[in-house]
Structures are given as C-alpha cells and as structure tokens.
Amino acid sequence: MQNPITEPSPAAERGPAAAPIVRFDRVHKSFGDLKVLDRLSFDVDPGERVTLIGPSGSGKTTILRLLMTLEHVTPTKDPAAEGGVIWVEGKPLSHMEKGNRLVVANERHLRQARKKIGMVFQSFNLFPNMRVLRNVTEAQVHTLGRSKDEAEAKARELLDLVGLSAKVDNYPSQLSGGQQQRVAIARALAMDPDILLLDEVTSALDPELVADVLGVLRDVADTTSITMLIVTHEMGFARDVSNRVMMFDRGVIVEEGAPDEIFSDPREARTQDFLRAVLAE
Amino acid sequence: MNEWNSETALEILPAMWQGFLVVLQVTLVAGIIAVVLGLLVAVGQRVGPPWLGRGLSGVFQFVRNTPLLVQVLFVWTATSLYINPEWSAFAVGSAVLGVHYASYTSETYRAGIEAIPVGQWEAATALSLPAHRVWGAIVLPQMMRRSTAAVANWIIAMFKEVPTLFAIGVLEMIAQAQKYQGQHYDGAVEGYTIAGILFLAASYPVAVAARRLENRLAKSHY
Numbered sequence: 001m002q003n004p005i006t007e008p009s010p011a012a013e014r015g016p017a018a019a020p021i022v023r024f025d026r027v028h029k030s031f032g033d034l035k036v037l038d039r040l041s042f043d044v045d046p047g048e049r050v051t052l053i054g055p056s057g058s059g060k061t062t063i064l065r066l067l068m069t070l071e072h073v074t075p076t077k078d079p080a081a082e083g084g085v086i087w088v089e090g091k092p093l094s095h096m097e098k099g100n101r102l103v104v105a106n107e108r109h110l111r112q113a114r115k116k117i118g119m120v121f122q123s124f125n126l127f128p129n130m131r132v133l134r135n136v137t138e139a140q141v142h143t144l145g146r147s148k149d150e151a152e153a154k155a156r157e158l159l160d161l162v163g164l165s166a167k168v169d170n171y172p173s174q175l176s177g178g179q180q181q182r183v184a185i186a187r188a189l190a191m192d193p194d195i196l197l198l199d200e201v202t203s204a205l206d207p208e209l210v211a212d213v214l215g216v217l218r219d220v221a222d223t224t225s226i227t228m229l230i231v232t233h234e235m236g237f238a239r240d241v242s243n244r245v246m247m248f249d250r251g252v253i254v255e256e257g258a259p260d261e262i263f264s265d266p267r268e269a270r271t272q273d274f275l276r277a278v279l280a281e
Numbered sequence: 282m283n284e285w286n287s288e289t290a291l292e293i294l295p296a297m298w299q300g301f302l303v304v305l306q307v308t309l310v311a312g313i314i315a316v317v318l319g320l321l322v323a324v325g326q327r328v329g330p331p332w333l334g335r336g337l338s339g340v341f342q343f344v345r346n347t348p349l350l351v352q353v354l355f356v357w358t359a360t361s362l363y364i365n366p367e368w369s370a371f372a373v374g375s376a377v378l379g380v381h382y383a384s385y386t387s388e389t390y391r392a393g394i395e396a397i398p399v400g401q402w403e404a405a406t407a408l409s410l411p412a413h414r415v416w417g418a419i420v421l422p423q424m425m426r427r428s429t430a431a432v433a434n435w436i437i438a439m440f441k442e443v444p445t446l447f448a449i450g451v452l453e454m455i456a457q458a459q460k461y462q463g464q465h466y467d468g469a470v471e472g473y474t475i476a477g478i479l480f481l482a483a484s485y486p487v488a489v490a491a492r493r494l495e496n497r498l499a500k501s502h503y
Contacts, residue, residue, distance in 0.1 A: 070403050115409050125404035128503030129422045138418060139408035171502035191408065 019090055021046040021195060021227050022067065026083025027094075028074040029062055029251075036062050037251040039083070046194075049221060049228040051238040051259070054248035055274060060231045064197040066094070067229065068119045069110045088113065089194065115143065118193030122200040124180040126172040126187070132159065133168040136187045144191065151190075158186035162216045178209030182216055189220065196220075198230045202237075210234070217241065233278055239263050247271045290471040293461050297475045300454035305483075307375050307453065308440045314379025315439060316432060319386030324416065326387075327394055341384035349445050353377050357449040374446035382439045386432050393428035394420060423503065430495030437484050437491065444476075454479065 020043035029037040036059045044050050052060040065071040066086060073094045076084030079102040086094040095102040096109040105113070126135050136155035140146045146154070159165050162182035164175075172180050181201055188196060198217065202210040214237045221228065221241045232238055238245060238259060245262040247255045247270070255268040266272050322341065326334040344352070356377045360368050397420055405415045444455040452460070458472025 068403075068407050070406060111409050114407070117407075119407045121400060121404065121407075123398075123400050125398075125400035127401065127404070127419050129419070129426070138414070139410055142411060142414045142418075143409045173502045187408070 019046075020044055020087075021048075021089055022229070023087040024063070025085050025087065026076075027066070027086060028076065028084055029059070029066060029071065030074045035251060037066075040251060040253070041083070042246065042253060042256075044227060044229065047225040047227055048244060049230065049242045051230045051232060051242040051245045052248060053232075053235075053238065053245060053262075053274065053278075054254070057250075058248040059251040060248050061199055064119065064199050064229060064231060067195070068117055068197055069093070069105075069114045072104070075104050088116065115191070116194040117197065118188035118191050118195070119197040119199065120181070120184050120188050120201050122203050124172070124177070124184045124204070126180055126183055128172050130171075131168065132164065132170050132172070132175070132183050135172070135183055136190050139187070140190050154190055155186070158189050159183070161189075161219070162186045163212070176209060177205045178212045181205065181209075181213045185213070185216055185220070189226075193226060195227045195229065198228060198232065200231050200233070202232065202234055235263060235275070235278060247274065249274075285470055285474070286467075289465075289468050290475065293458070293468045293472050294475060296457040296461055297454055297472060297479065300452060300457035300476070301479045301483075303371070303451065303453045304440070304443045304480075307371065307378065307443045307446060307451065308436070310375040311379035311382065311439060311443075312436045314376065315382035315386050315436065318380065318383035319432070320390055322383065322387040323390035323394060326391060328412075337387075341387060344381055344384040349378070349381050349442060350448060352381060353445055353449055370446065370449045370451045374449055374451045378439060378442065378446065382435055385435050389428050389431045389435065390424060393424035396427055397423050426498050426501060426503065429498060430491050433487070433491035433494065437487055440484060440487075441480060 022044040024040050024042050026039040026041050027037055028035075028039060036057075040059070040063070052063060054060055062071060066073060067088070073084055073086060076082040079085050079095055084094075085092055085102060091113070092102055092105070093110075093113045094105055096105045127138070130138065133152065133155055136158060137148070137151040140151035140154060141148055156165065156168065159168055162185055164179060164182055164186070167175060167179060167183075172183065175183065181204075185201075201217070202213055205213065214234060217237070218241060220226065228241070230238065230242065242259050244256060245259050246253050247262065247266070247268070249270050255262065255266060255271045262271065263275065266275060322337050326337055329337075353374060357370065357373050360366075360373055401419060401423070402415070405419055410419070443451075443453050446453060447455045447459070450456065454476040455473075458469065458476060461468045461472055
C-alpha cells in the first residue's frame, strides 16, 4: 500500500509559531486488548516545558516511553492518511522513510533518532557496576564519540552543577536516592539532549530528598532551553516550571492550558476531581 | 590383599599423581569449554533469532537429560568410527564433559541475565549505547557477579565427574588404579583411597574459595 510522505498534519489547535519539536499525530498505543492511547494528537514547541498530569493508567508515562522508543506505537495501515506517527524535529521518530512511504522504524533508525532525546527515570537506573563519573561518561564516549578527557570534563561540570562533585568516585549504592537521581539527571544532560523526558523523578524518593532533585531541575529549566516533557505528581513544581499542563485520562487529553489556568481554575470536572485528590495527599 | 598396605600405597602414588594431573588437565580444558560455550549460548538465546534460542534450548535440554557416561561412550564411538579414529580420548572426553557442563552453566548465566532489572536495559537504550557496550560494560559485569559462584560450583562438580572418562581410556586416577591392580592383582584399596583423598584435597579448598567469593561478591557495591 502506498503511503506517500506528507508533512505532519496539524495536530493541535494552538497553532505554534515555530515548527513543533515534538508532534504526536493520531497516535495509537495498545497493550493487547488494553487501549492506552487513542488517536492522541498534540504538539510541543522548542523550549517548551509541558507537564502531563492525570490518574495512573491515563497514558502519561506511555507517552514518554514512546518518545524514548522504549515502547513502539501500534501501527496504522496507512500512516500518511490515518496518522499514528510520532515526529521529532520535523522527522518521523516512530516511522522511517522508505521510498516515498512511511514504514515502522527499525532499530537502526531508532538508535539514531533517539540521540536527541534524554530521559530520567523514576527508579534512577544508574549502572551499579560503574562509579558515578563513569555513569556520566560512558554514553558520551561510546554513543557520541567524545574523547575520554572531553567526556570527563563535561561529566565533572555537570556533577558540580547537581552538587555531587565530591561523589565522582562513589558507586551508586553508596549514594542516597536523591543523589542517585541527581547523577541520573547529569547523565541525561551530558548527552546534550534537545528534549528531556522526566518520568516521575521524585516518586521513589523520601520526602526530604525531593526538594534537592526539584531544585536541580528548576536550575536546568532556568538556565537551558531544553524542551521538557514532565510526568509528575509534584504540582508545585509543575506550576513553577511548566509553560503548559495537559490533563490526561484514559489516553486522551481532557484539558490543557497554562499552569495557572489548570491549577487555579480547571474547567473540566475530571481535572477538578484529580487535582482535589492529588492536593489532598 | 584387601587390607591397606602402606608400601603398596607408596608404590602406586606416582601413577595416581600422574592420573591426578590428567584430571586437572581435563578439568582445565573442559572448564574453559563449559564457561565460554555456556556464556555464548546464554547470550545467543537472548540476542539471536527465536529459532536459535529454541534450538539451543532443545539441544541442551537433551544434553542435561541424558547420562554423561552415555554421551561420552556415544561420542567416542561415533568419532572413532565416522570422523577421525586418531582423535585422543583426552580430547574427545574433555569436549564432551565441557559441552555437558555448558548445558548447566548456560542456565546459570541465563538466570543471571534475566535477573538484571529491566531498567538497566532501558537506561542503556535511552543512552543509545551500542550493543557491545550494553553487553560488555553493563550486562555481563552484573551477570557475572550473580553467576560466578554458581558457575564455580558447576566446575567443581565437573571436576568430580572426570573419572567418567575412564570408560574411554583416559588415564585419570581411577584408570591408573585399575591399571595397577591389573598388573599387580593388588592396590585397589590404596588406589581408590588415594584418589578420594586427592579429589577431596583439591575440591574442598576450591569449594571454600567459591563460598568466600560468593560472600565477597554479595558485599560488593553492586
């Protein structure tokens, strides 16, 4: 079947001034019979900080995992006509161009395409057999091809930024959860990502460690122009850092808007219920 | 004739020592095969196409479920008749023993690989690390920490099975004792006793070292 490549169709009604850095164009995602995302469309502008909120199972984390290519979209028969494609910086991420058609991306395409995306995970996922410094240099050297000296200089600079310059020779197991998460943030930033995905980065932390991690992320948001997609239950952080908040339920966007709008005056009953429940915790 | 005789023991000792050295040589060769082949199979089952994984799994299931002695005799006979009668019993026996124990070490490695949290694979993917670094720098070091003590125990078990190769004429300790007994109509008690003592003297310290290694690895930073 012919699927002539066309420019991605406008997905959101917001009409961004710049070309979107991320575009979900009628994306489907199912796990077996469970439909997680249902023809989901939205755009994210370069430099924008978008927070995804919603109850468990609403599809927020799946969106980040699709962008990081840890999950793959449920393919449509005709991507050009039916959508089902994720675009990053104007190029297909979930698909690749073959002749004049879009076909589901292979591993080689994904490996190249995801280099501009970084992710910080809920459970840190540092490599426990490597010291802190090597956790931050490993991919710089072996993915980006930087020299060892260059990678170490960058790693030390970032570990200093996250307040862990004294821990470069420690193993992750010798650090607190908050420190491990800050190393993970440094590791993701070391790859100079255009897009940073933050997946409930404080959920696994003791309450007293949350502030340090959020502080580092606020600094990153203030001092860089990295586009961020954030899944969090830290509503204060979302309000401070985001340009836009999207409320999800059952794989669709229930409501979206500026943080003040969503947190102070939500229109939808579902958003009101969710925020009441979260803020009561 | 059936009682312990120290003079006979002293007389048979050099031959038993020769047999013991053969046991160590077989263990070394078969051990390398078991460690390397087991690892290749475990990794192959993970990264190869499904048919390869199923095929390797089926072959090793068969190997684990048939007696070592039958495998040794079958392969020795088959290679002598159909492949090359010049191949030595030492080489054939070591290979069979190594492959037999690779079927166990591969399962140990496989379990070690499967025990690595999925988050490690996901972090490696998120960083776009090439496959050789994912395996060489992340998966195998963590898997080895989990598997090394268990693999050492398989090698000790294999060491104690080397006398099986007596059946095809490898001159290990039991074969030496039998040879002496055939020539002198004496020395069975002394020969088997010395064999037992040498096996114990070699395997006990290794077992203790494996236990210590296990404890040390358990206390390591990852």
